[in-house]
Amino acid sequence: MSRIGLKPINIPSGVTVTPSKDKVSVKGPKGELHQAIDPDFQIKIKEGHVVVARPTDQKRHKSLHGLYRALIANMIEGVSKGYKHQLELVGVGYKATAQANVLELSLGYSHNIFLAVPSEIKVQAVQEKGQNPTIILEGIDKQLLGQISAKLKSLRKTEPYKGKGVRFTGEYVRRKAGKAASK
Secondary structure (H helix, E strand, O other): OOHHHHOOEEOOOOOEEEEOOOEEEEEEOOEEEEEEOOOOOEEEEEOOEEEEEOOOOOHHHHHHHHHHHHHHHHHHHHHHOOEEEEEEEEOOOOEEEEEOOEEEEEOOOOOOEEEEOOOOOEEEEEOOOOOOOEEEEEEOOHHHHHHHHHHHHHHOOOOOOOOOEEEEOOOOOOOOOOHHHHO
16 A cells, blocks of 8 residues: 555645646746656645545556655655755866866766756856865756766766765765775
8 A cells, every 4th residue: 555645745835736637747936847647547636735546456556656646746846946966076186067067077087078967957066175076966857866966976986995986965985994904
């Protein structure tokens, strides 16, 4: 039984939710998002809340019930507040610069990496003296933002011995002892 799917979603002021047969549109102060849904599901708006209703108790409908509720909740939060990810580059000589949604990364390889970021996401590269370079990604689509963050992290995975690589700000990296500890 999906407990998440049964919870109603509160609609903040300034946000409009428009359900149709096979998609849901959410419009707010930061933008507009659309999500395709199964036509079997009913999206109802009652007293400032969105309720997702599944047609039957089939396994497929139960599995999609919580998913659609979570996707709609993420869309509502995205168009009202927005999402923000901060990644830091830990390593000697690691650098990042952003120009018009193109991110240039120097991550210790023989060449620089150029990554084109979609126009829906705002990208900033910050370098403060004495701090690691930081990449700030902001957008309204949680799914797209997570995908770009994962792509950035995959360019130089954090290694467990020195902790070098791309990671989220404040992320804990489990460190391993070097080979001197084996004696």
